């Protein structure tokens with residue numbers, strides 16, 4: 703089923719609707735080769751209405767430009783939940799479950815070559831990952847007709863710059879996957 707943008711924009715399926723300013727749906731071309739899935743909108747995204755427009759996003763898209771050679775405008779970008787959790791806490795299980803049908807509708811509209819989960823919440827929701835990020839990052843796995851992999855969330859690399867090299871290496875895997883026939 704195609705994404706019902708009007709219904710999602712008015713969604714009240716979980717408590718996050720009570721504190722959000724904007725529903726942050728996703729941005730990018732529907733024929734994007736690379737799909738990026740983060741955790742949840744933060745303050746900047748809640749105000750601006752688009753995913754990854756704050757500091758994390760600036761870092762993310764600099765790394766993607768340098769390591770993959772794609773611009774933000776060439777990627778489809780979304781999150782596991784579409785509304786900001788208060789204080790930027792991790793989305794609760796019932797919030798993730800309430801938002802899941804929206805994510806599934808959205809994924810149904812896209813046909814990426816590679817899906818990159820950013821952080822453990824996205825890795826669990828999109829890839830079904832069960833192990834810690836240290837064990838799973840950069841490892842390609844089948845995801846329907848696409849290839850899925852995970853890397854650290856850019857916010858983690860802002861806190862711990864040692865992760866930058868790890869993210870760069872994982873993005874090198876993305877580049878190789880996109881470049882292969």
Ligand code: URA
Nearest residue numbers: 740741742743753754
């Ligand atoms: N962090 C996320 O996971 N997603 C955003 O859109 C912004 C910050």
